[in-house]
Amino acid sequence: MIVELKDIFKSYSEGEDNPRRDILDSFNLSINFDESISIVGPSGCGKTTLLNILGTLDKPDSGEVVFNGELVTNMNDDQLSKLRAEKIGFIFQSHHLLPQISVIENVILPTLAVNSKQNNTIIFDEAETLLSEVGLKNEVNKFPSQLSGGEKQRVAIVRSLINKPNLVLADEPTGSLDKSRGEEIIDLLKSLCVNNQTSLVVVTHDIEIASQMKRRLCFKNFDFIES
């Protein structure tokens, strides 16, 4: 199991006079190595909240998060940062590339957070190979502003994979793309994750994209249930 959520509760305050709103209520989920899962549901139902808990960016009110056999809930901020940098890749709805550095520099940025014994040449070579694999061989030295939306999202995918994470979490990675570009990006993401033996969780509004994942979590009756 790469990640397990056990009996998770998460609620948010909606102002002093209102009761807290439950987002996750005694929620359980186990994700196996190599598995792909989609999460679908209406806006505001808690998809990003769930992804953030899986990615240790947010803490549940109660319950246990176990990542690769280790209990996350008691880790301090330094341990969590290390875990995230080494084991988890994030892809956001808007690509979050830094505009002032080149494509390849954006890709290698997450490697700086990891105590790697690899030298820079090897990391640059790997980044270049991955960028070539996603059809961006001639774009490595360009800046993000010189790329289309789909190209930027491909850079974000490569960046999420550069540290060979065990888990990739993607929050509406095709949200800013048209349907055919979106499907291309998902095919690419899926095949890269299969090649790297990386588990994949994708939040999406697109039912076709959702159905391409091995498992599907749907928000129904105020809970995420498997469909």
Ligand SMILES: Nc1ncnc2c1ncn2[C@@H]1O[C@H](COP(=O)(O)OP(=O)(O)OP(=O)(O)O)[C@@H](O)[C@H]1O
């Ligand atoms: N930090 C926060 N403080 C208070 N309420 C929050 C916070 N973060 C999220 N919420 C609320 O929790 C609910 C779930 O939010 P979340 O971002 O997980 O939804 P979502 O399913 O990702 O929605 P969307 O599809 O629009 O991205 C929303 O009603 C939101 O307003």
Ligand SMILES: [Mg+2]
């Ligand atoms: Mg969201």
